[in-house]
Amino acid sequence: MLTFNTLVGVCFLYVIMLFLVAFVADKRARRSKVRFLSSPMIYTLSLSVFCTAWTFYGAVGYAARSGLEFVTIYLGPTLVMIGWWWFLRKLVRVGRSQRVTSIADLVSSRYGKSNLLGVLVTLIAVIGTTPYIALQLQSVTLSFAVFARDRSAGWVIPDLEQTAIWVAGGLALFTILFGTRNLDVNERHHGVVTAIAVEAVVKLVALMAVGIFVVWGIGGGPQGISAAMEQAIQAAPEGAWSLQGGRWVGLTFLSAAAFLTLPRMFQVLVVENVDERQLATASWAFPLYLFLMSLFVIPIAVVGLAILPKGENPDLFVLTLPLYFEQDGLAMLAFLGGFSSATSMVIVASIALATMVSNHIIMPLWLSTRLGVDASEYRDARQILLSARRLSIVGILALGYFYYRISGGGAALAAIGLISFAGVAQVLPAMAGGLFWRGASRSGAVAGLITGFAIWAYTLFLPSFGEAGVISASVLADGPWGIAALRPQALFGVDGLDPVVHALFWSLILNCSVFVSVSLLSFPSPLERLQAAQFVNVLDQSGPARGRSFNAATSEDLLVMAQEIMGSDQAQAWFQAQAEQQGKQGYLPDTTPDFIGRLERELSGLVGTATAHAMIGQILGGTTVSVDDLLAVADETQQMLEQTSQLEAKQLELTTTARQLSEVNEKLTQLSIQKDAFLSQISHELRTPMTSIRAFSEILRDGGANDPEAAARHASIIHDESVRLTRLLDDLLDLSVLENGQVQLYPRREVMRDVLDRAIAATSSVIDQEKMHIHRNRSDEGGALYTDTDRLAQVFINLISNAAKYCDAKDKRLAIRVRQRGGRLQVDFVDNGSGVPLESQSMIFEKFSRLSDQAAAGGAGLGLAICREIMDKLDGSITYLPGQSGAAFRVTLPIGTQSPFGRRWPSDINHL
Amino acid sequence: MRSPREPLFLARQSYRRRRIEDAARLLPLLGVVLFLLPLMVGGVIGNVRLAYVFSSWFFLILFAMLLARHLGRDAEQQPTGAQSKPEVPTEAPTRTR
């Protein structure tokens, strides 16, 4: 016989067993023997906190009332798990790389470490979870009551409220002991997780045992069940067992969303995840767990409906069926299963909520009282954090208990499961958008969350308190102020929908719309954009991005603060390891951006992202980080690359400029030297004739020579020298004009023969004087030219007179040959002298490069320089031809526009 | 003689892995379709539909298990999941004609 004392005793033993399991697991974890703990199976089983007492007991009741629909609660999570490659993989990767401590932390961290969002999500979570905790307390209490009622003669359960308070208190104790015993850097609770895995096994075994007993023990095997089901369908009210499309789809989606956003699910899925391979296994193993959990639900329901007396609460068939058949052991097991479901949910949920409340509400409040303090003021931070956690746990459980007391239990509470799901599902748009859309902004997330939450509260949560609750019957029926469009359960006239589906539809649709449109319209802060990039691209990153740079942070301050939060030993060890990594001795690493970033992540594992960010911000002087700093981080790599390439480009540019400058400098130096030499030359060339002129003019002035012949000679010298001087000046001017490019050309059509004739006529005096003989072949000279023939004649005159003056042959001859080569005209002047020595050939076209010392020749040494300038202007050239019989110059010039009247040049005919 | 198309052959393993990833992405869609199918048929839920829902559920689990075996094996070593280890060329000559 089961007595109350036995029941309590078994419960007590069970709890002690859990304590032991948790204790041993914690100890092993501390000794780093985590191989067993990090096994994918433990992870998978810990996910079973999804299956609470509501699903353990309630699924059968659900099936008894609505048939197959209960399965949607499991199909949603199944879809999420088998689609892990899409979503969960990314979520877990983000959670691990950002050291996320809770779903509130995730959202806060994603949107620029915004504490407002952290608070918002925490509030939603608390409001959504508290009724759920109340539900668990109710189920445990009810299950106690079942035993009490059935043993009418045996014992009377003292007081349901009393039981609930004991249960709540016991759970608080367990949670505090194992949930806040240590402040783990990763916020992982190996003990708790292991205990929950054990409870998961108990749940499954219990439900399957009852199921097997029902099917093969009393139900008559599958055939019997099938028959019982037919019977149940007949007996059920109209439509109860038919599939309602809206609810089927809506509830599947809702359970999928809740699976991701429930604080306790986030805790086990993401925070407690040790290794990504766990996820791969859980992707099929957890759906299998759910599959097995739901396999016997319908058999138990239909057999219960068929066998148990009418009016029996179907929610407790799992307990009442074994009791009805006096299977005390089985009933005991079923009770433990339900107990496990309830306790595991409450423990994990309260840990998750306590983390959120302490990190996002209590710590920021505490920090705000300590603005602008130094590190030593964080002395009590660790203690405060732990106390905050413990207080939060107690507070959350107390809240759940009071909710249970106020709601008074019953059917209203049973409905809270789905309502709670719909509440926390409001976080989904912000979470999913944050993971997949870089444009999702903080403002959008806040607006979407508030909208969704408000609509959920208005359409589902508040009406759930019943007509006597917050929303009156008249408002429910006619809408506030009689506005029908605002009726809570028929918003905008959408009538006839199931209330849950209706609320889910409107809240999520509007949540998403507001979230997306505000995100599109707002402009995120740099930190948000940085975080957005890190979240969205988490699968592409090999390592976490580096932090920003700080100026005047002493690592000692940071160590003092970290010691208070992480604990002295752990903080010192960590700092030492970091210092070692930097190649330093001791405990004080350099405050590199990298180090700061890692410290912040390390601390955020304890106090949440926003708080850690704020704490480090305070220590580092300045709670705000400048936009420039953040932008610098955001595109650090990019910038480095850009800077490098910019530097390279700049260097290249500088090198080029330097080279150009040195070239220009060299040229200028050369020009300066040339100019000096030129001036010096000019001075010489001018002074030389001047000297003779002055000397002889003074002689004449002073009476002159007595001999009239000598006097006449002196006068003629003065005359000659003045002519020389004038010619020199003419040449200089000519050259200057030519060199400056100011020369005006007067091209005209003329036959080459005529040009040569003119040149020879102009030099006839010197030719006659020197008795030079000129050879020409006049028949070759018939081609027409189109050029400035006066200038060309000037060149010819120069060459002819040079030949006359400098040819040193006894019998002077000059041959002038004209011919066409490759579209150009060549005129060669070859004399029979000794020519120009090889070493001088390169210099003869330079200014003042007079070869002979025969000043009597009368030239200033500018003739050939002028010739060269003229030929340049005429697009031709003048060169010295070595290897001829004497001095030889070749003048080349383009033929010019071919005139229709002109005779074509005979091509390539050599006439000599 | 080695075939000139050998690089394709060598890339086969990573190619296969990418297709497995594709399958893993498509699996939840398949699940949605399978779970929506019962809605196509109206009326009361009978044995057949019950069996259908549970068997398609089980089928999905099996499928997920097969995929997870391939994907989970090197999920940790290769965070990007884009490439796989270079395959050692097989000794057996591959001939193409």
Added chain:
Amino acid sequence: MTRQVLVIEDEPNIAEAISFILSRDGWSVSTHASGTTAVQAVRDAKPDVLILDVMLPGKSGYDILQDLRSADDTRALPVLMLTARGQKTDRELAERLGVNRFMTKPFSNSEMLTNLRELVGG
């Protein structure tokens, strides 16, 4: 006793002018036009004073001066240098090499005579 002067100058008109001026003043003048053979010409003529042009074909007046100053027999020979380049550097170079008088062309006849007389201690 007539004083000997050697004029090394390549411009014939200038050489003629100097010769005329000096002869009329009672000097015994000889001229030489080449730079290359100038030093030998000095040795041969053994003048009391030397008039030396800078720009000479073959060898510049500075080189000739340097040669004269490094040889024992000509070290003390008074030299009057003439140049058509009136730049400061030219004068400095000449003075460094040990020139006695330095005149730029064109010069004043009387000034030249004065300089020459001073050089021979007249």
